Amino acid sequence: MLPVTADDHLPGPVDRAPLPGGPVAVLTNPTAGRGRYRALLPRLLDGLAAAGRPVRLLPASGPGEAEAACRAAVADGAGALVAIGGDGTVHQALQAVAGTDVPFGPIPAGTGNDFALDTGFPADPLAAADVIASALRDGRRHTVDLARMSGVDGTERWYGAVLAAGFDAIVNERANRMRWPRGPRRYDLAIVVELARLRPRRYTMRLDGVPHEVDAVLVAVGNCPTYGGGMRICPDADPTDGLLDVVVAGRVDRRTLIRVKPRIYQGTHVSHPLVRSYRARTVELAAEGITTYADGERSLGLPVTISAVPGAVRLLR
Template identity: 90%
Template sequence: MLPVTAEDHLNGPIAVLANSTAGRGRYSALLPRLLDGLAAAGRPIRLLTATGPAEAEAACRAAVADGAGALVAIGGDGTVHRALQTVAGTDVPFGPIPAGTGNDFALDTGFPADPLAAAEVIASALRDGRSRAVDLARMTGGDGSSERWYGAVLAAGFDAIVNERANRMRWPRGPRRYDLAILVELARLRPRRYTLRLDGVPHELDAVLVAVGNCPTYGGGMRICPDADPTDGLLDVVVAGRVNRRTLIRVKPRIYQGTHVSHPLVRSFRARTVELSAEGITTYADGERSLGLPVTISAVPGALRLLR
């Protein structure tokens, strides 16, 4: 097989990763119209098939290796996260079409909330040869052998612990499982000792919630890192310290407006590189189960070319 060149990518087909179960399937009937909208770019469309996260990443890698000129993800943040593992740090442009329960990365980087409108924006960018560079966050595991990219926010505290419990539960199904996991973990809430190194400067602190944001929002519009900007080459770190159950319940609704950062027990930092460690925490990046602590997270300026 001949190697794929940059020129091959320039005119290659549009590879489309579509998650039919995203958003509880409410956008699945739109798929033919979305593909028609993308075809207005004048490129062939290649719809990728995958039955799970690992297959989705493998399908994206194979499509790009085969000369895809662009990669589009139709789904939520989880689908975007899988696609990012292939296009991060490459010259292959990417377009997210928000069709999931949480569409934080797409909305935070300026795409319309309406999937059909987002497809039109992507097709127009492809026709015009237009793309915009944005930052991504690159995670490296403590042993140095594991690497993941994310676009929105890394959760490494209470929210990650809730997700981990919910994923272990077999009952109930649907959103109620997450609600029950919150109640269980609220009853067990306790501050944990974290070590943060921000651009090499160490911080020892006790906290119940730690988030590292490339973008402002996670969890479907919660502005956990309200000042994060995916074009500034920096990561925003938000830490809720020794917060008890009552205070956490009171403060958590304020995250939707981003006003929680004014609470005296919440601290904010900004750095290019964040080293984060604590005992017994598995992180969640873009809402997806990711690496266990310790991890090193680096802002990578211009790591992604967005079709906008």
């Protein structure tokens, strides 16, 4: 067991002990953030190497290969894992380090960087690399919670930020099936299509064993407050409290949803009379025809069981 001390300025308890041996494995997504940070990669790698450890870039040409490369690096004795990219890249890396002693550092370089920013990393990639290098030199890690999902077939997935299981998940599913248009306009068109089809769905939830049945258009389960690049869907979620925040928008019509959705950026939507918030260690969630999206990535179909796992990842901060 590593020694744990309190630190009022950074999220989560801090471990101070020698880090595991082995190189720093680095996963990067050159297409993250539409490629605008690609030219920074040599400087980011140099910044990480300043910690005095060998740095090994992981080969990966897609999400499946990226996750497999991270798992292989951890199994081969990597001393740390760093992900350069957005929430999708972080999500792939978390599958490998969750529940292990291998420390992790996210460098925010994507369109959405919610997990990195919600856990206290700088928004500037070079500054984040400096923070991670400093933590590597000092043997410093901050433990934070993750959420663990379990499907009915026994499949398990981890996520760091938010699970979407309502309108936003349905929009993502629609956008991923569309061949045209490309880029962000595809997502905008998917919103228009799904708004026209908007209807409440019956959800069955068990929160720490207590049953709830609700008709809702939006359900989000947050370990962290934000998703979608800064939308504070679960504004009170804390990744160090051992709990999950569940936000449910009930029988909301199209006009109300359009009016309330911009308030998510400030987190003030939770004061709307049709929005309810819950908090639990374990969330069992079921509804027909919903494929969930975790950290913005396509994940498990409902029903799922989601558990808060305290201290599941050690962040290099």
